[in-house]
Amino acid sequence: MQRIILLLLICLFPALPAQADEAALRERIDMLSKELEKLKHEMEDMNSRTEAIADQQQAVNHATAPGAQENASSQVSIWGYGEINYNRPTDQSRDSKMDLRRAVFGFGYRFDEDTRFTSEFELEHAVVSADDDGEFEAEQFYIDHNLTPNTRAKLGLFLIPMGFLNESHEPTRYYGVERNFVETAIIPTTWREGGVGLYGDTRQGISWDVGVTTGFYLGNWDPTSTDGQQSPLGSIHQELQNAKAKDLSAYLALNYRGIPGWVAGASVFTGKDSQGDPSVSLASGSRVTLWEAHTRWTPGNFDLSALYAMGTISDTADLNATFVGNPTLIPKEFWGGYLQAAYTFPLGGSRSLAPFARYARFNTGSKYASLPAGLNVDSLPTETVWTTGVNFYLNPNVVLKADYQHFSGDYPGDVNQNRVDLGLGLEF
């Protein structure tokens, strides 16, 4: 970098006059080296500012929520978030529903300067019992340890760093009442695995995160239900519940944050999914791989982002042959992407209003392995969803949302209905 600037400088200064005397030359050289010295300082300044920004982002992503309250001993922290949503299909209003979608409480504990514990517990759909839809689950439960000032390790149950939503899924942090389809159907938010990860930042503004974790289990595939069409990976995730763990998976995520207001990143997750279980021996070599790339640009009050994700499950032909005729075979490929734009109007005090629009396309079964003649299954249709609405922030941690979602396509299950959504989200 410094070398490039030097070269640039040299080019900027016009060629020295041929007849210049030595004294004049010295003077010029002196001047040049002073300029250089000044530039060097500026560079260092810039670098440390970049680091500070990267640190901030890191803090937002990995540490406790911004408003997390630390107690007197400042070792324990408690935070939480949640949302209540109302969905009203426009031409099937009898299917309207209101739901305490999730209430999540987090507890952290700082053992010392270098070692920290993070946990989050989620209650979904208000009531949990054998006969109810609700679930209570540990979403995060891990130890974080500073190895060097720029490198940390995490160990336990943690979120896989893919896309925007999976790690940053508090309702105040995304537009629209419901989480977007790409980051639920393709990237199975909230997606966590058990394992170990290393992460950190470079001076150039690149943050990296790499790890080895548990993965998916194809034995959970249920060809008789449509769950696998709504989210192929969501239907075979294990959530560290007696997770089969013969085959470990690995991930790598990179994000460039060197230019304030701009993030660009990509990530990949891959691992075998038969876990050596005899019940899926027909797919013993099968592997899940998920790729994803994203970018977000926030010039002024604008917030523009884009994301694309694609997943594959290999070696499914023989297992699918045993499922023929069933509604849901294992796809070989699935993908999705979206573009989103929002603009924030400050309303005075800490209130603000952010209208947004999002265009998403996705397909949860774009390709299937071929089956014996006459038994092949068609790819699923690609679904297109337009979402337009507003986030109204009472303050940065409490949001009221309203939007309209327009579906065109034939997404399986009960969501391919245009609908109006209202929501309350909060985070502390």
Add this chain to the structure above:
Amino acid sequence: MDVTGFRNTPTLRYLSFNSVFFFDDEGTPTGGFNLDGRAASLMDQAHRPFLAPHEMANATPVAVMDKLRSASYVSEFMQVFGSDIFDTGDAAFERATFALQQYEKESAEFRPFDSKFDYFLAGKVQLSAQEMRGLALFNNPTKGNCAACHSSARLPDGTPPLFTDFTYDNLGVPRNPDIPANANPDYYDLGLCGPDRTDLGSRSDLCGGFKVPTLRNVAVTAPYFHNGKFATLREVVSFYVRRDTNPEEWYPNAGADRFDDLPPQYRANVNTTEAPYNRQLGGLPALTSDEIDDVVAFLKTLTDGYQP
């Protein structure tokens, strides 16, 4: 031995995966032994055959114990259950039924999982093109939809499919005149609600319900259905898909007397909402004649003892 019975004989295979009778969350009757689920366990079930006049026809448990006492294995029996086991009431009879239950539960003979289909699931043989078509029709919710009751999916723990979910349904199987009791027009075998089973007599909605049997080994266990009405699998599968489109093929007086093995007040209990029997009179059957053959070809892959 010349006393006739009332029902077809169910298989004892794969019953170690069954449970006691219960109603699930949605009120669906599930589990239990015998075609009407009235026995709570295999041990409970084992009582009846010893004593039923049309089965082994022992007059009393004492008669059974007398025979047991002179059996070649009586010393082993007493070694396991105690040398005084014959001294207290019906204890020896009870232990004999218990021993049968444990045999049925513990011995792999009762669940060999070695049909052609099992070899196919293990990747060791291919099914023929016709068998594959049959499997697809069997699973397809809009064609055979057979898997809706005769589940073809592995159990959550990876156990190969059992081809039953141990629930109950009312198929409206035609009356079988070969059962002597049926000579009496007032006699009806109503399964869950009686007359053999007595505890659900007031649940008229369950009258005519019989347990979904496993289809493993079905090719070698003719005749079919609780009353043994059909002799071939082709007839059974044809019945499923043509019962509603062509009732005249199944009921002697189809116009007035469809579902003629049920008293008129219980005929509404017959399942007419689920595929494949959700079709209309004169409509297209869910399976064509060739497709019926395909399904039968598939059912024949479920016979244990396949030699690859």
